[in-house]
Amino acid sequence: AQSVTQLGSHVSVSEGALVLLRCNYSSSVPPYLFWYVQYPNQGLQLLLKYTSAATLVKGINGFEAEFKKSETSFHLTKPSAHMSDAAEYFCAVQAQFYFGTGTSLTVIP
Amino acid sequence: DAGVTQSPTHLIKTRGQQVTLRCSPKSGHDTVSWYQQALGQGPQFIFQYYEEEERQRGNFPDRFSGHQFPNYSSELNVNALLLGDSALYLCASSARPGQGYTQYFGPGTRLTVL
Numbered sequence: 101a102q103s104v105t106q107l108g109s110h111v112s113v114s115e116g117a118l119v120l121l122r123c124n125y126s127s128s129v130p131p132y133l134f135w136y137v138q139y140p141n142q143g144l145q146l147l148l149k150y151t152s153a154a155t156l157v158k159g160i161n162g163f164e165a166e167f168k169k170s171e172t173s174f175h176l177t178k179p180s181a182h183m184s185d186a187a188e189y190f191c192a193v194q195a196q197f198y199f200g201t202g203t204s205l206t207v208i209p
Numbered sequence: 210d211a212g213v214t215q216s217p218t219h220l221i222k223t224r225g226q227q228v229t230l231r232c233s234p235k236s237g238h239d240t241v242s243w244y245q246q247a248l249g250q251g252p253q254f255i256f257q258y259y260e261e262e263e264r265q266r267g268n269f270p271d272r273f274s275g276h277q278f279p280n281y282s283s284e285l286n287v288n289a290l291l292l293g294d295s296a297l298y299l300c301a302s303s304a305r306p307g308q309g310y311t312q313y314f315g316p317g318t319r320l321t322v323l
Contacts, residue, residue, distance in 0.1 A: 197257075
């Protein structure tokens with residue numbers, strides 16, 4: 101069975117500060133992992149995905165994530181937060197059938 | 210290139226009624242999945258359609274049914290609506306049903322059951 105756990109339902113950072121959103125997965129097989137972003141009243145947009153080609157995955161809008169098998173983690177990071185990054189972020193495992201409960205990111209000016 | 214489109218945008222129904230939601234996949238995609246997203250929650254997988262057949266299904270009752278047409282568009286039907294069915298219903302399409310294929314999401318249909 102596969103599942104994901106997102107630690108922290110709400111994260112606040114100052115503009116320009118590091119963004120770190122945590123995701124841990126559970127999978128009995130090598131996983132495909134995804135991060136999506138959802139802006140208010142909109143659908144989900146793919147930020148990046150891991151498909152075993154490289155452990156460090158770069159996505160859109162300056163986001164990246166590192167797959168760590170030993171820690172069963174796939175945390176999302178961005179070096180410098182921008183006001184436009186404020187949104188809901190979802191981690192998903194395998195063929196996107198399993199989503200985490202989401203982390204709401206607030207960026208403080 | 211049009212992305213995934215869904216209709217209607219919003220819908221209000223009363224308990225016991227039936228509802229049909231529609232989805233047109235992204236150009237070149239033949240696989241459609243449906244998700245239910247309750248307020249403050251992550252999307253929950255309902256089912257996936259490929260080649261006009263339901264290929265996989267999540268933990269949803271039979272009140273939730275679907276259809277895929279030869280042009281790959283899809284419908285989600287919900288019978289005997291309950292208050293708990295109020296949610297954002299998301300449609301996603303992909304080039305194939307297999308794992309690893311990126312899903313592209315539509316803007317969703319907001320269903321309110323009174």
